[in-house]
Amino acid sequence: MTGPQPPALRMGIVGVGFMGRQHVELIEASSRAELCAVADPAATDTAFGCPAYRDAGDMLRAESLDAVIIANPSGLHVDTAIQCLEAGVAVLLEKPVAVDYAESLRLVQAVARLDARLLVGHHRRHHPAVAEARSALERGVIGDVVAVSGLWSARKEDAYFTEIPWHRERGGGVMLINLVHDLDLLRHLLGEVAEVQAMVSSHARNLDVEDTVSINLRFESGAIGGFLASDAGVSPWGWDQSTNDTPAFPFVPDGTAYQLVGTRGALSVPNLATYAYDPSVSPDWHSPLSRTYLPVPAGGAFPAQLEHFTDVARGTAQPLVSAEDASRTLALVEAAALAARSGETVDVAKFRAEELDPR
Ligand SMILES: NC(=O)c1ccc[n+]([C@@H]2O[C@H](COP(=O)([O-])OP(=O)(O)OC[C@H]3O[C@@H](n4cnc5c(N)ncnc54)[C@H](O)[C@@H]3O)[C@@H](O)[C@H]2O)c1
The missing domain is CATH 3.30.360.10 (Dihydrodipicolinate Reductase; domain 2)
Known part of the structure; x- marks a missing residue:
């Protein structure tokens, strides 16, 4: 017999463009989460049936949220994720974790420093x-x-x-x-x-x-x-x-x-x-x-990812895709870009080590 279900997690979404709107629909179809707010400079007040804010900071200050899904442009991912983690909410961060491997390590460090709950949205793994x-x-x-x-x-x-x-x-x-x-x-x-x-x-x-x-x-x-x-x-x-x-x-x-x-x-x-x-x-x-x-x-993959995220947010599961794991994928993409620019074979572990210690 299953016991009573825990209350639905109070979720916000940062960025409600193509991907953010899919997350809206996924939350609406889930009994484990409830959409309580969105943050997007382009969102109108009434579009999502919940309060809409201009940016993540305003949303975090005004609402009492358990978790936030971040689906804003990729160049904003690291700063937005750290802002949310510092506010004490769990984060599902869309891929790529960052647009720069060195920057993604700033997020990896923040997750460790804050002992935070963060899942990266490489949904296919689910x-x-x-x-x-x-x-x-x-x-x-x-x-x-x-x-x-x-x-x-x-x-x-x-x-x-x-x-x-x-x-x-x-x-x-x-x-x-x-x-x-x-x-x-x-x-x-x-x-x-x-x-x-x-x-x-x-x-x-x-x-x-x-x-x-x-x-x-x-x-x-x-x-x-x-x-x-x-x-x-x-x-x-x-x-x-x-x-x-x-x-x-x-x-x-x-x-x-x-x-x-x-x-x-x-x-x-x-x-x-x-x-x-x-x-x-x-x-x-x-x-x-x-x-x-x-x-x-x-x-x-997406419903399974959301279900897993609610477990990560509740602290009952470790993320299937951690910031550290996703940063390794990002490093591989950057190593491929370097290989294309240089025309040479790139040793991926050496590339990561040199990015960590750029002397
Ligand atoms: N997992 C997947 O399969 C998948 C698919 C598509 C996109 N994505 C990822 O989702 C993210 C968004 O992609 P998209 O295609 O939805 O882009 P998009 O341009 O359609 O949507 C981005 C939204 O972010 C908003 N935005 C811009 N600046 C903002 C800010 N400072 N604060 C809050 N919101 C802001 C924009 O107004 C826009 O509505 C990207 O990182 C992308 O890589 C993932």
């Missing part, structure tokens, strides 16, 4: 297919992972860049908006990356921010891989098209984002198709391949 994929890898379903290939490409509407200035500025390109999700998930599935190479292009949109990037990765496990991301190219391939996570991105049945190849089989994610040779013939390329779908439990 998708049931991801837990299932990790479990399959741990069980050795495809043997040792040899390599991975991944793709995220979708053509964003031109207004995304013309009407929202911060999308044309540092942090608004495909690397920190989209690739950061994929690199976070690849770290989650395959472990830390040792080395990265990259080529970046802004050829398709001709903006200051990059629209397309191609990277090569060497994981500490010894596996290698490649990933291509573009916000200018039409494609059915990528996490957002392959799941029902975001209704604004139409679903492509049986789409995939990552293909993992192992010594005994192959796995595509998130549709969780596994492929293996027929062992009664021979365990190699002369044998027919069979395909089996691993079961994907029902549910989406």
